[in-house]
Amino acid sequence: MSSAHATVAEEEYRQTLFWLHEAGLPMTGANLARAMQLSAPTVHEMVRRLENDGYITRATDKTISFTGSGLAHATDVVSRHRLIERYLTDVVGVPWDDVHEEAENLEHNMSPRFEAYMREAIGDAKTCPHGHPIEVGTRIEGVPLADVQVGAKVTVLRFVIEGEDLLHVLMASGLEPGLQGILATADDDAVVVEAPDGSRAEVTPSVAATVSVLADPSPPARVTLPEQLVLAIKRYGR
Ligand SMILES: [Zn+2]
Ligand SMILES: [Zn+2]
Structure with a gap:
């Protein structure tokens, strides 16, 4: 596994794959494309790279799995990403709709020492500002x-x-x-x-x-990935 190959884009893929894994959704190219709102061919290219770099394996039915070291790496990065987001929101004052991109840039250049300072600074916060657990594995299902x-x-x-x-x-x-x-x-x-x-x-x-x-009352538990995200509400003369 060479970090020379690691790019911000690749990192984003690994985090999204980790998120599928965490959510219990099938780790497939199609779900990855949907989660990232990208085309299947774009995703396919990167999946091949991640496989070559030893982060994932692919079964004959195209299902993706993390390798042991791939999962350890992803867990580490995702946890740090969420910590940075919480720090940026609570301590620095960055609005929570802007912290994701900032954290993506910062998470690659973070010394363990600074990480410890951030942990101290966020007090007992348990999640990123979007609700994802900083300590992976403590997720509440909704x-x-x-x-x-x-x-x-x-x-x-x-x-x-x-x-x-x-x-x-x-x-x-x-x-x-x-x-x-x-x-x-x-x-x-x-x-x-x-x-x-x-x-x-x-x-x-x-x-x-x-x-x-x-x-x-609660509907049955499930996680969904919309085929296509419709962001704006249609208004009919309201
Ligand atoms: Zn984020
Ligand atoms: Zn977040």
Whole structure:
């Protein structure tokens, strides 16, 4: 495994593969493409590179698995990524919809000493600002907000996909990890969560599919990857 080959792009692939692994979704090129919102051929190329570099193996049915060292590396990087995001949000004051890209750049040049300072600085925070556990393996399972029925109580657990555009949309909607409310509307155009103070957070159903929540009553547990993300809500003369 040569780090000379490691690029920021490659790292992003490894993190997304790790996320599929963590979420219990099949690690396939198709799911990787969907999670990264990229075309299948683009993804295929990188998957071959990761295989050559010894991070992953591919079975005859095209299912991807981490090698032992590949998984150890991914766990390490993902945990550091989430720590940096939390540090940037809580200590530096970077808005949470901007920290993902910044963390991607920083996580490659981080000394263990500085990492220890960051850990100290974030206190007892357990997740990145998008709700993913810093200590890998302590993830609470949720259900997609898009599956929840009207009238149910919801608590936002995490934003499943950390794409820049998607995070901007989520920030603008008013949703955030830890938010509690009631599912007020769920139709083909919009999913709306109403908080106790009456404020309403509204997203499209495909964005709602990427928001993991605890719900009461709860639909069956599952993780979804929308085929295509529709970010903007269609307005019919409203
Ligand atoms: Zn991130
Ligand atoms: Zn995050």
